[in-house]
Amino acid sequence: MASNNITRKDFLKSATGAMAGGMFARPMGAFADKFASAEKRKIALVGTGIRGITFWGRTVREQYGDIAEFVGLCDINPGRLEYGKEFIGADCPTFTDFDEMMDTTEPEMLIVTTVDATHHQFIIKGLERGIDVLTEKPMTTDENKCQAILDAEAKSDGELIVGFNYRYSPHHTKLKEMLVNRRVGKITSVDFDWYLNVYHGASYFRRWHGIEASSGTLLVHKATHHFDLLNWWLDSDPVEVYAEGSLEHYGSNHPFRGNKCRTCPHKDKCDFYWDITNNDTYMDLYVANEEHDGYIRDNCLWRHEIDIYDKMSLQIKYANDVQVNYSLTTYSPYEGMKIGFNGFDGRIDAWHGIPWREEEKANQAELHQQEMSQEEREEAIDYEEIMVMDNFSSQHEQIKVRQESGGHGGGDRRLQDQIFRNPDMEDPLEHSAGKRDGAMSILVGIAARNSIESGKPVRIEDLTSITPHPTRGS
Known part of the structure; x- marks a missing residue:
């Protein structure tokens, strides 16, 4: 009743x-x-x-x-x-x-x-x-x-x-705007690769994130950002996930280990040695307070209790028939991402953090260095790129997205402004994320983890009471 x-x-x-x-x-x-x-x-x-x-x-x-x-x-x-x-x-x-x-x-x-x-x-x-x-x-x-x-x-x-x-990054926002306007027609598939470098990627394995019981693996902790972007960009709900993953680099996959970097006898030969004593905030926040709960911020990333994946690959099916190939690497030489949206009328390519692409921007700016001030030069290379190519065309369109100061090109400030300063602001691209968005993003990672453990595809509708829809949030 x-x-x-x-x-x-x-x-x-x-x-x-x-x-x-x-x-x-x-x-x-x-x-x-x-x-x-x-x-x-x-x-x-x-x-x-x-x-x-x-x-x-x-x-x-x-x-x-x-x-x-x-x-x-x-x-x-x-x-x-x-x-x-x-x-x-x-x-x-x-x-x-x-x-x-x-x-x-x-x-x-x-x-x-x-x-x-x-x-x-x-x-x-x-x-x-x-x-x-x-x-x-x-x-x-x-x-x-x-x-x-x-x-x-x-x-x-x-x-x-x-x-x-x-979501609030200008680069990511521009992609959303182009997809809403169907710049390359109906999207049918997406290629999405994310790279964590040997500094940032390794840091997850030093911390509590390296334990599945604490973080749910990086498929949940880190990739929830990426899955939320996909759900938002595609404006649809995921319906099925098949994944593969393994732990083959960090954890027990090493001939030596210590109890923490500060006292490790192998620091001279470990490429991943990290000196926390160079960071006053971490020393005061974490090291000075280890006695209270035993948490070690510069833990060994070769310790045996690490049990999360360090390489992951997913196939995601969406309710609007889009297919996504996604991968996450945790020991790349650089930090960044590449994404391609395949549509009936063409393809959109975007990236950030790719070293040779960054060098291209710097070299382009150098052409004008003689008549430019340093501030103008910095502005000339402070952008992210999007490339669009239409079918049956030999030309491509380059779109430069200006990056602002602050985290994620000013995206961090925009998020907090919308929460605290202007919660009733117009939101035509639906940047704000509620409980359903939070749930759908983690359910992709949870489904992927369950798929790796079972070796079978996992249906999103089998996980919670949420029913996936072709249009997100409908």
Whole structure:
């Protein structure tokens, strides 16, 4: 029997039903009135690791302190917690007990930046209190936790937002605009390769991310960004994933190992040796507080307990019949990506971080160096490229996308502005990401992990109650 209990959210969804999935398309719209209040919005943050205290901590306080204030910080490590408070510059109490923080401070918004596998605990508790929750990606790490979050959000008056900053990059935004305008007609397939270099890629295996029980593997932790971009670009839901992956470089695949880089007897012959003592913030945040929870930030990436994949390859079928070939490499000599969209009328190619492409831009700028100032020269090479070639044509179109200062070409600032400053802003390309977007992105990675373990394709509809649709969020 259907329940007669109707929440405020149910009413709003019913009243806006004619907006074709508006609650999914503009999930941040519900924040508008809350930040428009004359009083500052009360925010609590759980998880004072580097991401929490920087991007969602100090940056939020410095950029949005006129409309928002931290009323509580929480972490299981009391040392990191106190350092995090000082680093953020917050004037608020700290807690090692989450429920105590929530009961004491009564925040209006919760930011979750803990270890991935624990996200669901805090998201659900925040939603059960009827407050808005902003979570760092990924939303969670397996299908059962994902379903629990979906159920909690459906019953709550609070909204769940996932911090997908990659969407807001000008380069990625331009691709979305071109796809919306069907620049090369109907898209039929996509080739997408992402490369982590031997510095950034290796760092995941030093940290807690190298343990599947904590991160869900890089198919969930890292690739959730890439799968969200695909879902957004293609404006469709994934329906089936087949994947292969293995651990053949890091972990036990090495003749020697130590307990951490600082004390390793093999540092002189290990190409991956990393000296954490050169980073004052990491020393103060992590090394100084190892005694409290035993977490080692410069752990050995050859340790036996590493159990995530270091190479991954997927085939993804979408509800609108697009087929995607995706790969993730974690020990590349360079950091970057390549993507190609194949359409009935042509092909779109884009990339960033490819060394010889970067050198091409620099060389082009050098042609004008004699009459250019240094500032103008830097502007001349500070762009990303997109190439378009139409069928039956021998010519290609080069599109230069200007990159702005700040993370992801200014994308990080745009994301935070939309969350905190202008949540009711127009969003024609649907940059804002809600609970459904967060779920669909991780479900691709979860399905891929399940596929690798079973050797069989995995259907997205078999994982949670979400039914994939040809048009995203319909």
